[in-house]
Amino acid sequence: MTQTASPNPRTLAGRPVYPIGLGCMGMSEFYGATDDAESLATLHAAVELGVTHFDTADTYGHGHNESLLGRFLAEVGPQRRDTLTIASKFGIVREPGRYERRIDNSPAYIRSACEASLKRLGVDCIDLYYCHRRDPEVPIADVVGAMASLVEQGKVRSLGLSEVSLPTLQAAHAVHPIAALQSEFSLWARELEAELLPATEAMGIAVVAYSPLGRGMLTGAMPAAEALDENDFRRSLPRFTGSDGEQNRRLVDELNRLAKDWGIPATQLALAWTLHKGPQVLPIPGARRQRHLAQNVASAAIGLSAAQVGELDALFAVDKVRGDRYPQAGWAGIESRA
Numbered sequence: 001m002t003q004t005a006s007p008n009p010r011t012l013a014g015r016p017v018y019p020i021g022l023g024c025m026g027m028s029e030f031y032g033a034t035d036d037a038e039s040l041a042t043l044h045a046a047v048e049l050g051v052t053h054f055d056t057a058d059t060y061g062h063g064h065n066e067s068l069l070g071r072f073l074a075e076v077g078p079q080r081r082d083t084l085t086i087a088s089k090f091g092i093v094r095e096p097g098r099y100e101r102r103i104d105n106s107p108a109y110i111r112s113a114c115e116a117s118l119k120r121l122g123v124d125c126i127d128l129y130y131c132h133r134r135d136p137e138v139p140i141a142d143v144v145g146a147m148a149s150l151v152e153q154g155k156v157r158s159l160g161l162s163e164v165s166l167p168t169l170q171a172a173h174a175v176h177p178i179a180a181l182q183s184e185f186s187l188w189a190r191e192l193e194a195e196l197l198p199a200t201e202a203m204g205i206a207v208v209a210y211s212p213l214g215r216g217m218l219t220g221a222m223p224a225a226e227a228l229d230e231n232d233f234r235r236s237l238p239r240f241t242g243s244d245g246e247q248n249r250r251l252v253d254e255l256n257r258l259a260k261d262w263g264i265p266a267t268q269l270a271l272a273w274t275l276h277k278g279p280q281v282l283p284i285p286g287a288r289r290q291r292h293l294a295q296n297v298a299s300a301a302i303g304l305s306a307a308q309v310g311e312l313d314a315l316f317a318v319d320k321v322r323g324d325r326y327p328q329a330g331w332a333g334i335e336s337r338a
Helices: 036-048 064-081 107-121 140-152 166-175 196-203 214-219 242-262 266-275 290-301 306-315
Strands: 010-012 015-017 053-055 085-090 092-094 101-103 126-131 156-162 178-184 206-210 281-283
Touching (some): 064 085, 107 140, 126 140, 126 178, 166 178, 196 206, 214 242, 242 266, 266 281
Parallel strands (some): 126 156, 178 206, 206 281
């Protein structure tokens, strides 16, 4: 039987945070129609539930997501804002209405991107600032050096990298302390486990797990890809479509069976699994609407036995999940195509 307990805070960028954060991307694009009023209500509800870690990026909605979060921060006021950890990112440059992107890691771009993010967020300092994707043509020492100058200027508190390899992470950490590695990590995206999870724990680096619910698939209640909104980017993802999508749905059927047997919703089971993979792991499931939020947040209190974790590991063994994580354009700046 699954046990519940009061969750202990974890650490991100030197600050205590609730173990589960909130990924804000879907409030601005990629997952169908958006609703700013509902998104703002969801952000406020998250704070009331204890969430303290909010994740955005300049590319989400072409600045809209940061501006939305800025409105929220203005509404909560400075005292409450000081209890929150706000993370943003630079590096992905896209044209409005297009998924295709180019990667810019030049020091000049980093400086200008940070200034723009500060203005949209309405803050003097970003708590955690990530290089969202890597341009291999720019030495990592130059990238981190430019980011470190933002720390020296008081515009950024801590630095992060996203979707990088272990050698890049180690090289970056030698230039300036890296507080967090953000990468996709979930039951059906487990490539971090072999090297990066043990290494980050040893290095004292948080692992911020994006898409910990497999972009909705691991909730066990997602409709078929063809039933999604026309502007929902999951319609183009290999893991959601064709024979690969069918195979992955069979795995989710088994997840639902286990969830029923253990008396816990599939959503909470999937999130609890990530938390059991290391004390440095911090999942950031997205939630555009309040009805999904409370269940996500409550997952931090779910205790799983070693046997339960092992059964989930076996069900979602890497070779059982079919299809790439991204279409071709989405791989730009990702150092591992696993």
